[in-house]
Amino acid sequence: MRFHFLGTGTSIGVPHLGCQCPVCRSADPHDRRLRTSALLQAPTGKYILFDCGPDFRQQMLRFQQRHGAESPHFPVGIYTYSLPVISACLITHVHYDHVGGLDDLRPVSYQHPIRICAEAPVAREIHSHMAYCFREKAYPGAPHLTLEEIRPGEGLSIEGLDVMPLRVMHGEAPILGFRIGTLAYITDMTTAPAESLEALRGVRTLIVNGLRLQRPHPTHQRIEDAVALAEQLGVDRAYIIHLCHGAGFHAETNALLPPHVQLAYDGLEIDV
Numbered sequence: 001m002r003f004h005f006l007g008t009g010t011s012i013g014v015p016h017l018g019c020q021c022p023v024c025r026s027a028d029p030h031d032r033r034l035r036t037s038a039l040l041q042a043p044t045g046k047y048i049l050f051d052c053g054p055d056f057r058q059q060m061l062r063f064q065q066r067h068g069a070e071s072p073h074f075p076v077g078i079y080t081y082s083l084p085v086i087s088a089c090l091i092t093h094v095h096y097d098h099v100g101g102l103d104d105l106r107p108v109s110y111q112h113p114i115r116i117c118a119e120a121p122v123a124r125e126i127h128s129h130m131a132y133c134f135r136e137k138a139y140p141g142a143p144h145l146t147l148e149e150i151r152p153g154e155g156l157s158i159e160g161l162d163v164m165p166l167r168v169m170h171g172e173a174p175i176l177g178f179r180i181g182t183l184a185y186i187t188d189m190t191t192a193p194a195e196s197l198e199a200l201r202g203v204r205t206l207i208v209n210g211l212r213l214q215r216p217h218p219t220h221q222r223i224e225d226a227v228a229l230a231e232q233l234g235v236d237r238a239y240i241i242h243l244c245h246g247a248g249f250h251a252e253t254n255a256l257l258p259p260h261v262q263l264a265y266d267g268l269e270i271d272v
Contacts, residue, residue: 002041003183003207005268006059009033010211010220010244011097013055023245030250030265034059035097036187036242038207039084040180040272042159049089049114050178050185056101060108062267076110083108088148088158090165091118092187093175094125102130102143109144117156119165119176120149152176153195166196171219179203183272187242190221197232205272206230206238207264212246213253223247227261239264 007013014033015024023031035053042048064071064082071082086108092098099122105114118126127147132139134147150156152167166177168189177186177196182204186192189209192200200206210226211217221229223240230238238261240247247253247263254262 001043001181001183001272003205003270003272004039004041004063005239005241005264005266006037006039006063007034007053007055008241008243008264008266008268009035010242011035011095012244014243014245016245019245021245023247023249026249028250030263032266033243034266036209037098037101038185038241039063039086040183042087042161044159046085046087046159048158048161048163048180049086051092051098051187052089052101052105053097054100057104059266060104066267074111076107081107081110085112086114087112088115088117090163090176090178090185091116091122091126092177093170093173094118094122095188098188099126102126102145105143105145106141113144113146115148115158116145117148117150117158117163119151123147123149150176153199164199166192166199168192168196173219181272183207188220190217190219200233203233204236205270206233206235207241208238209242210240210247210263211242212244213248215246223253223257223263227257230261231258236260238262239268239270 034055038050040048073082133142152165155164164179168177169191170188184203185207187209210223211220
């Protein structure tokens with residue numbers, strides 16, 4: 001399986017709009033971060049999307065520049081499209097930086113509906129905000145989406161893969177992380193209950209949030225906390241996502257981290 005980091009930034013991205021700090025003015029492309037999202041290519045060749053934020057269109061344009069030749073071609077009216085097949089989107093929570101791009105799934109869903117897998121309260125909010133997609137007679141041109149309610153601790157199958165939603169806490173808000181085989185994907189977490197930590201035993205590749213260095217945040221763990229979790233779970237490797245400018249320069253912060261823990265960056269691809 002191949003994992004693609006579409007975006008690795010916090011809710012306002014990096015650079016922060018208007019910020020004049022050295023990180024936000026950095027010329028290193030590793031220091032430019034779109035909102036956090038990712039794709040996992042299943043053995044079937046189809047993809048699972050993790051969240052779909054407001055940068056999704058821009059992220060997929062970049063993805064197509066690299067992988068467009070591998071994507072299937074299909075006709076839509078007088079035009080021909082070439083896009084990856086996304087079977088499902090796993091939603092961690094309903095904050096705008098994680099769901100604000102769902103309407104941009106339109107062209108990706110021309111050939112088939114996409115499963116939007118979310119907890120019941122999140123599914124209700126998506127349905128409310130995008131009711132035009134779910135009416136009996138949907139708005140012409142609306143993305144073809146199907147809402148599927150999921151629960152922590154109750155597994156589901158996507159493209160032959162066993163997906164396990166896990167409860168984690170985003171400050172005081174309960175949200176979801178996901179385990180797929182020996183891969184775990186967690187963003188926006190501050191803490192995790194004991195049963196979720198137990199369910200993460202045996203994970204070899206951990207993708208987890210770490211907002212910044214040193215200074216605590218009420219709803220996100222720090223980079224130091226992400227490193228501690230990787231050590232606690234004994235993973236082979238960990239990649240830190242949902243980073244803000246307080247994470248420092250990509251190259252300098254990576255040099256401070258253990259060899260098996262690194263900051264992820266937009267466009268990074270790994271085999272899992």
